Amino acid sequence: MALLATTPPYTITTRTSAATPCSASSSRSRSLRAPGRSAASRAPRAMAAPGADSAAVAAAATGGSAPPSLLVFSGGTAFNGVVEELKKVTTQVVHVLPVSDDGGSTAEIVRVLGGPAVGDIRSRCLRLSDESTLEALSVRRLLGHRLPLDSSEAKLEWYQIVEGEHSLWDGVSRPYRETIRAFLVYFHSEILRRSVETFCFTNGSIGNFFFAGARIFFQSLDAAIFLFSRVSQIPAESLVLPVISTNDRLTLGCELWDGTIIRGQNEISHPSNGHREVVNKDCNSCTALPSSIKRVFYMSSEGSNLLHEVFPQANQTVLEQLSKVDCIVYAMGSLFTSVCPSLVLRGIGETIASRSIPKVLLLNGSHDRETIGLCASGFVTAITDSLNRTYGDPDKSLKNHPKDYVNAILVPIGGQIPLDVENLASKGIFHVITVESVVDEKVGVIFDPQSLIQALTGLIPGQMDSLQPDCLTENAKFAC
Numbered sequence: 001m002a003l004l005a006t007t008p009p010y011t012i013t014t015r016t017s018a019a020t021p022c023s024a025s026s027s028r029s030r031s032l033r034a035p036g037r038s039a040a041s042r043a044p045r046a047m048a049a050p051g052a053d054s055a056a057v058a059a060a061a062t063g064g065s066a067p068p069s070l071l072v073f074s075g076g077t078a079f080n081g082v083v084e085e086l087k088k089v090t091t092q093v094v095h096v097l098p099v100s101d102d103g104g105s106t107a108e109i110v111r112v113l114g115g116p117a118v119g120d121i122r123s124r125c126l127r128l129s130d131e132s133t134l135e136a137l138s139v140r141r142l143l144g145h146r147l148p149l150d151s152s153e154a155k156l157e158w159y160q161i162v163e164g165e166h167s168l169w170d171g172v173s174r175p176y177r178e179t180i181r182a183f184l185v186y187f188h189s190e191i192l193r194r195s196v197e198t199f200c201f202t203n204g205s206i207g208n209f210f211f212a213g214a215r216i217f218f219q220s221l222d223a224a225i226f227l228f229s230r231v232s233q234i235p236a237e238s239l240v241l242p243v244i245s246t247n248d249r250l251t252l253g254c255e256l257w258d259g260t261i262i263r264g265q266n267e268i269s270h271p272s273n274g275h276r277e278v279v280n281k282d283c284n285s286c287t288a289l290p291s292s293i294k295r296v297f298y299m300s301s302e303g304s305n306l307l308h309e310v311f312p313q314a315n316q317t318v319l320e321q322l323s324k325v326d327c328i329v330y331a332m333g334s335l336f337t338s339v340c341p342s343l344v345l346r347g348i349g350e351t352i353a354s355r356s357i358p359k360v361l362l363l364n365g366s367h368d369r370e371t372i373g374l375c376a377s378g379f380v381t382a383i384t385d386s387l388n389r390t391y392g393d394p395d396k397s398l399k400n401h402p403k404d405y406v407n408a409i410l411v412p413i414g415g416q417i418p419l420d421v422e423n424l425a426s427k428g429i430f431h432v433i434t435v436e437s438v439v440d441e442k443v444g445v446i447f448d449p450q451s452l453i454q455a456l457t458g459l460i461p462g463q464m465d466s467l468q469p470d471c472l473t474e475n476a477k478f479a480c
Contacts, residue, residue, distance in 0.1 A: 023085035067092055068460040071321055073243075074331030075338025076101075076120025078364075078446075078463075091458050092219050094321045095124050097442040098341040098440055099221070100298070100455070101243045103266035105146070109181040109212045112197045113190060114121040114249050115278040116221055116242065120338075121205040122228070124240050128221040128233035132277065136233055138171030141182065141269060143207035149241030150467035162188050168206075176272040177472040180210060180231060187213030243342040245315040252301040252341055253307070255391070258291035261307060263299060269370060293336050293370060295391040297344060311396070322351040326460050330383055332362040332398070336370045340386040346396060355406040358459040360408045362452070363443030365437060376432075377423035382426075403428030410455050412437035412447045431459075 026058060040108040067090035072079060076097060088095060099116035101107075120151060125145050130136040145161075145168055147154035160166040162184050169177055187209045191199040207228075217223035229240065244250060262268050268463055271287070271418035300308040322328070330339055342348065352359065361383065363376055371379070380402050385391065387405050388398040408431040436451040 007141075007424060030363065043340045058305050061178055067100065067117060067209050067241045068376065069325045069455055070094070070327045070329055070456075071096060071318075071325040072329045072331050073339050073342045074329075075122075075333045076123035078333030079331040079362075080123060080127045081446065082452055083124070083454045086456075087128070087235075087238075088402050089453055092237045092327060094239045094241060094318075095128075096241050096243050096315075096318050096342050097124060098265075098338060099244055099246065099251075100337075100341055102251070102264050102300075103270065105203060105208050107266065107305065108204070109208060112194050112199050115212070115215060116244070116246050116248065116250055117214065118211040118224070119205070119208055120209050120242055121225060121242060122205065125225070125228050125232055125234060126207060128234045128238050128240065130234070133262070134171055135176065137162065139176060139180070139232060142168045142172060143228075144212060145203050145206045147204040147206075148246040149203050151200060151202050151437060154204060156407055157203045158204065173193070176231065183213035183217065185213075185225075188218050190216055221245060221247055239313055241318050241321070243315055243318055243345060243348075244312045246319070247271050249301045250312065251299045251301045252296060252337065253309070254296045254336060255294045256289060257294045257426050260290055262289075263307070264339045265341075268293075268296075269368070271333050288372065289369060292373060295344075295385065296336050296340050297392060298341075298464035309392075311393075313347065314347045318342075319347050319351055322348070324359070327358045327360065327456070328352060328355070329456065330359075330361045334368060334370055335374075335379060335382055339407070340382060341381060343386035344389055344392070346389070349363075349389065349405070351396050352387060353398070353400045358367055358408055359406050360410060360456060360459060361406050362447065363409055363411045363415065365412040365417075365447070367442060369418075371417075373425070375418040375420045376409060376411070377420050377427060379417070380409075380424065380429065401428060405433060408433065408459055410435050410447070410452065412445050414439075414444045433459075 060455055065194070069090065069092040070086075071094040073096050079095075090260055097120045099118070101119050102110060104119060106117045109115075110117055121145075126140060129140050130142075131140065147157050157166065161168060162181070164177065164181055172180070184206070190213070191197075210226055211228055212228045218224060225242070234240070251263065252263050252268065254268045256262070298310050298312055298390075300310050333339065361379060363379060364371065367374070374382070384400070384402045384405055387425040388400055389396050406429055409424070409429065411417075411432060411434050413434050414437050419432060422475055423434065424430075433455055435455045436448040437445050438448050440446050
């Protein structure tokens with residue numbers, strides 16, 4: 001992990017001397033060090049064995065002080081890969097997720113039963129779920145199961161599960177079995193009531209079905225999240241929040257720079273041409289957008305004018321948590337369809353700009369359909385424009401600077417996104433930190449989870465303020 005900074009005239013610099021306070025170690029588990037920190041605070045963050053007490057882990061990781069609290073804006077896939085590593089350092093994490101996904105298993109639930117999309121929320125809840133006992137693992141396996149791609153096989157397996165006869169129930173005790181199965185049965189009864197609509201179980205997620213059954217039964221998305229969190233035994237201090245608390249369907253739209261309007265998250269990110277298939281967001285797996293994305297916004301799901309823009313309210317709990325946490329993170333993943341939908345809501349930009357804390361962008365390791373042609377500063381601009389609501393209603397827009405929203409960027413070594421440090425410096429962003437990476441055969445270069453969490457927690461208050469450009473003196477060249 002190396003720290004890059006830009007100082008007039010925007011020279012890329014890095015510290016290499018191990019004897020200086022702000023040096024970067026060359027070992028794989030490198031971490032940032034700031035001037036003036038005590039020996040105790042410089043101790044390596046502890047990594048615990050699976051099943052260890054979270055309070056003990058957090059205390060060890062922070063030298064006995066309170067564990068850091070973070071709020072993460074993300075979708076349900078890319079950030080999942082580092083959740084397990086993050087839990088070893090702190091469980092005080094607020095996961096803010098969009099509810100506008102209209103692809104895959106979620107799309108079929110929304111098509112037949114309506115309501116918000118729950119796929120991203122279910123995915124994150126599963127990653128946070130307990131794994132310390134055999135029963136916890138059995139519950140996680142059940143709720144994480146997907147039905148076959150063949151429609152007849154999927155329907156047959158679904159009936160075996162809902163009737164309690166499938167081997168997935170093995171290891172699940174009677175109280176858990178009766179609770180989970182009750183909501184699966186309720187979900188099934190609801191789709192049978194919609195006799196006009198034939199439900200397709202292909203590649204269906206059992207966790208999504210359970211979630212949908214709970215949401216409809218309670219008529220509350222928040223209640224469904226609470227139930228799912230308790231069933232999967234998520235740590236009480238870990239919050240999974242929809243950015244919009246609603247029981248209604250939400251539709252995401254985007255405007256391209258050539259004026260084209262695209263309706264639906266799936267059509268923006270990875271259009272499937274009407275086919276139900278496993279999502280592939282690689283930029284080479286689908287046709288390119290006719291123009292780059294200007295903004296995303298919410299569209300009416302009802303009535304004759306389906307292109308009408310609507311302005312849902314941000315979840316009040318999200319705003320409250322934004323005002324409390326020690327660090328705000330814009331996670332890697334689909335920039336415009338996973339991160340930006342949570343940023344364009346009124347109150348989000350206002351609250352983030354008011355905080356003097358680390359606000360960290362985790363830069364993607366590769367391009368997807370939404371970001372082809374963007375460099376690092378382009379990601380920052382997209383986040384800034386979303387939080388400022390720059391291209392929406394002028395009466396609802398803000399004028400904040402990029403540095404009010406992003407003050408550090410973590411970059412996976414070997415990634416595809418160009419680092420235009422001069423442009424970043426012109427936006428007031430001087431802290432660009434390279435983090436060790438690994439290659440995933442499906443998506444390419446991604447952050448090494450342990451290195452990422454070390455770098456991220458190294459930016460928590462007490463360290464960020466001391467990382468000034470003037471303490472970085474040795475010139476170095478940087479290549480992605």
